[in-house]
Amino acid sequence: MPSFQFFKRYDSGSLTYLDVDSATFADEKTQLLEQGFEVANNYYIQAATAEEALTLAAQPQLEALDSYGALTQSMIGVYELAKEQIKKVRS
Incomplete structure (x- = not known):
């Protein structure tokens, strides 16, 4: 297809x-x-x-999924940044 x-x-x-x-x-x-x-x-x-x-x-569902995917990627970035900052504080 x-x-x-x-x-x-x-x-x-x-x-x-x-x-x-x-x-x-x-x-x-x-x-x-x-x-x-x-x-x-x-x-x-x-x-x-x-x-x-x-x-x-x-279809609006696809637009919503696209937005959700972008948000999820942003949140992963924030999580990774926070994780790195915690590592620096602990060491």
Whole structure:
């Protein structure tokens, strides 16, 4: 099943996608980023068609999971920093 990554220009609201499995994915992604597009989410969406992937990308649950993932990563960073500070205090 194909995987898609979505890109958005927040100034204009333009949305596009790339097929992650394409041989030209890396080059096309670089071109989009240079044109002012940003990665719309931090995950790939597997779907039979681009239209199905777009429907899945629009679901609020995925947006919530993306936010939760970012928060979790931040909390891990805070935990690691606190752990290092405790080690320094103990030694």
